[in-house]
Each structure stands twice: as C-alpha cells, then as structure tokens.
Amino acid sequence: MSESDRRPDGRAQSWPTLGELGEDAVLAEVLAALGPQPGDVPVAAGDDAAVLATPSGSVVVTTDSMVRGLDWRDDWSTGDDVGQKVVRQNLADVAAMGAVPTGLVLALAADPATPMAWVTELARGVGRTSRAAGAAVIGGDLSGAPAGTVMVGVTAMGDLQGRDPVRRSGARPGDVVAVAGTLGRSGGGLALYLDGTDQGGGEAADELREVHRTALGAPLAAGPVAAKAGASAMIDVSDGLVQDLGRVAAASAVAVDLERAALTAVAAGPLNEVHGPERALHHVLAGGEEHALVATFAPVAVPTGWQVIGRVLDGPPGVTVDARAVEAAGWDHFRR
Ligand SMILES: Nc1ncnc2c1ncn2[C@@H]1O[C@H](COP(=O)(O)OP(=O)(O)OP(=O)(O)O)[C@@H](O)[C@H]1O
Ligand SMILES: Cc1ncc(C[n+]2csc(CCOP(=O)(O)O)c2C)c(N)n1
Numbered sequence: 001m002s003e004s005d006r007r008p009d010g011r012a013q014s015w016p017t018l019g020e021l022g023e024d025a026v027l028a029e030v031l032a033a034l035g036p037q038p039g040d041v042p043v044a045a046g047d048d049a050a051v052l053a054t055p056s057g058s059v060v061v062t063t064d065s066m067v068r069g070l071d072w073r074d075d076w077s078t079g080d081d082v083g084q085k086v087v088r089q090n091l092a093d094v095a096a097m098g099a100v101p102t103g104l105v106l107a108l109a110a111d112p113a114t115p116m117a118w119v120t121e122l123a124r125g126v127g128r129t130s131r132a133a134g135a136a137v138i139g140g141d142l143s144g145a146p147a148g149t150v151m152v153g154v155t156a157m158g159d160l161q162g163r164d165p166v167r168r169s170g171a172r173p174g175d176v177v178a179v180a181g182t183l184g185r186s187g188g189g190l191a192l193y194l195d196g197t198d199q200g201g202g203e204a205a206d207e208l209r210e211v212h213r214t215a216l217g218a219p220l221a222a223g224p225v226a227a228k229a230g231a232s233a234m235i236d237v238s239d240g241l242v243q244d245l246g247r248v249a250a251a252s253a254v255a256v257d258l259e260r261a262a263l264t265a266v267a268a269g270p271l272n273e274v275h276g277p278e279r280a281l282h283h284v285l286a287g288g289e290e291h292a293l294v295a296t297f298a299p300v301a302v303p304t305g306w307q308v309i310g311r312v313l314d315g316p317p318g319v320t321v322d323a324r325a326v327e328a329a330g331w332d333h334f335r336r
C-alpha cells in the first residue's frame with residue numbers, strides 16, 4: 001500500500017464509498033462477492049422477488065439483524081466477520097426448529113460514506129458461510145442510512161424434511177437437557193474486547209475473540225440430528241444459557257435444573273484457560289451470541305454430539321443450578 005492510499009490518521013484509505021459508486025454498481029459488486037449459490041432456486045436474485053423451492057411443503061422462516069456499534073464494532077470486526085455472524089445467528093434459529101437451511105435474503109442499510117470494500121467483505125462472508133451450510137442467498141435489499149449507521153438484516157428459510165418442528169414448548173418432566181456446540185466462548189471473547197484486550201493472550205484468547213466475531217462453531221447440523229432423535233424442545237443460545245433455557249421452561253411450564261459439574265466440563269478448554277473457572281462458569285451461564293443448540297430429550301434418546309447438562313423437572317418455570325437459584329442475567333436489547 002502506497003502513502004497515497006493512507007488517510008491522515010494512518011488508516012487504510014476507504015474509497016470508493018457506496019455514495020461514489022451508486023446503487024447499481026454496489027449491487028453488482030455485492031452479487032459478485034456473494035459468489036455461486038447452492039441448492040434448488042427456480043428464480044434467483046435479480047427479479048422483483050425470488051422463488052425458492054419448498055422440498056417438504058412448508059417453510060421455516062426467521063429474521064435477525066445486526067447494527068453497527070451495538071452488535072459489532074469496526075475496530076473489532078471486519079465486514080467478513082459480520083457476514084459470517086449474521087448468517088450463523090439466523091441459520092441457528094432455523095436449526096433450532098430442527099430444519100435444514102435452504103435460502104436467505106440479505107438487507108443492508110448503510111451510510112453512503114461506507115467503503116465499498118467493507119460491503120464486499122460482508123458479502124463474501126455471507127456467501128461463503130451460507131454456501132457451506134447449503135443455503136442459497138436468493139436476494140436482498142440495499143438502502144441508505146443516516147451518517148454512521150450500518151444495519152445488516154438477514155431473513156433465512158429452512159425445510160423440515162417432513163418432520164414436525166421442535167418447539168420451545170415440548171419439554172417434559174423426566175427429560176434431560178443437552179447441548180450441542182460450545183458455551184461461553186463468545187461471551188468470554190466479548191469480555192476481552194470490552195476490557196481492551198483486543199490482541200494478545202495467546203491462542204486461547206484468539207479463539208474466544210474469533211468465536212465472538214463470527215459465531216464460528218454454531219452447530220447447525222445438530223438441529224436436524226436432534227429432531228430425528230425425537231428432541232422434545234430446542235432453542236439456540238443467543239442471549240445466554242439461563243435466559244434462553246428460561247424461555248423453554250416458561251413455554252413448556254416446567255423447571256430446569258442444570259448440573260454444575262457438567263457445566264464446568266463445558267467450560268473446559270480456552271474459556272477456562274483465559275478467564276479461570278469462576279468467570280468461565282459465569283460466561284457459560286450468561287454469555288450470549290454463541291448460537292449453540294440446547295434441547296431436551298428422553299434420557300435414552302440423546303444423540304451423538306450432544307452433552308447432557310441437566311434435567312427437566314415438575315415445578316414452577318425457572319432455571320436452577322444444582323437446585324439453587326442462579327444470578328446469570330443474559331442479554332436484553334432494550335434493558336441495560
Ligand atoms: N418485531 C417483531 N414482530 C413480530 N414478531 C417478533 C418481532 N420480534 C420478535 N418476534 C418474534 O418473537 C419470537 C422471539 O424472538 P427473539 O428475537 O427474541 O428470539 P429468536 O428468534 O430466537 O432470535 P435470537 O436467536 O436472535 O434471540 C420469535 O418467534 C420472533 O419471530
Ligand atoms: C459492540 C457490541 N457490544 C455488545 C455486544 C453483545 N451483544 C449484542 S447482541 C447480543 C445478544 C444476542 O442478540 P440477538 O438476540 O439479536 O441475536 C449480545 C450479547 C456485541 N456483540 N457487540
């Protein structure tokens with residue numbers, strides 16, 4: 001990079017911007033960066049709306065958006081990181097119903113001063129991550145936004161392959177609670193960023209920060225596996241294990257008791273290494289954005305790849321650890 005490519009503050013030059021290119025050129029660049037799309041798509045991006053096949057006759061639909069400054073920071077995350085994360089957080093909701101992802105649409109509202117390079121990276125992250133999951137990006141929307149604002153919204157679709165959906169309301173006393181994927185790593189990574197530990201701390205810290213930036217490791221294939229095994233209820237962990245399991249408990253009118261020893265085993269590895277056992281357990285219980293899957297099963301039906309962490313009991317809806325109340329407030333977008 002030559003000196004003329006640098007701004008006075010020393011950061012890489014950020015042109016051309018979306019405003020300099022104009023909407024049609026931005027769209028052409030986004031479509032190129034998304035890359036080839038998998039799956040059965042009768043009408044792909046480019047017309048007024050897309051047409052997506054519905055292999056088993058019903059469509060699972062979910063939407064989730066990310067806002068700059070609240071869901072990511074440009075000094076922590078690249079456009080590619082945001083693209084990966086917004087896809088995984090949407091496909092985790094599809095997986096949490098027991099469905100396989102089929103397609104998604106991508107909405108971007110951005111300040112015209114946003115560098116095209118950031119949006120190209122975003123589209124690359126979206127295209128690569130959804131392609132790896134077998135979902136086609138079939139369309140989207142481009143919009144301007146006030147100075148400083150960037151919002152990325154995804155709506156994802158999935159197919160149940162003829163199975164019943166796995167609801168939050170199906171947990172029954174006598175079931176066990178099991179998790180697929182890791183817990184607490186995203187929260188542990190966010191804690192490092194918030195402490196100003198943006199770099200360093202070795203491989204374990206790098207791993208936590210990467211999980212936070214990208215939701216790498218969201219166990220998308222485990223959703224259909226759980227559904228096939230007869231899971232009675234399922235949710236993805238977006239706001240925190242205790243908070244999200246509380247939603248299952250409320251919807252199912254049951255109590256959930258988690259085993260501290262099992263949660264300690266879940267906290268093993270980089271999370272424990274970086275934060276120590278006590279903070280690690282806190283991140284397992286309260287950390288959001290991991291997009292692990294948590295499901296309830298008859299004790300004999302827990303499939304491979306799922307770790308038992310507790311049980312479902314008859315009782316007032318709520319979540320306890322070793323039969324004790326826990327202080328593990330998760331994320332709330334509006335209450336701070
Ligand atoms: N603005 C809204 N209008 C209608 N329904 C909504 C709205 N916001 C959320 N919902 C519905 O409320 C339910 C819970 O949504 P919520 O976003 O808390 O959980 P989620 O879909 O699992 O997402 P995440 O995994 O990101 O937490 C979902 O069924 C969702 O579709
Ligand atoms: C800059 C910055 N500050 C804080 C956070 C933490 N955060 C944002 S949304 C969320 C919960 C899931 O949301 P949703 O339910 O919408 O998927 C969490 C834990 C972040 N990612 N970036």
Ligand SMILES: [Mg+2]
Pocket residue numbers: 092093096235236237238
């Ligand atoms: Mg969810």
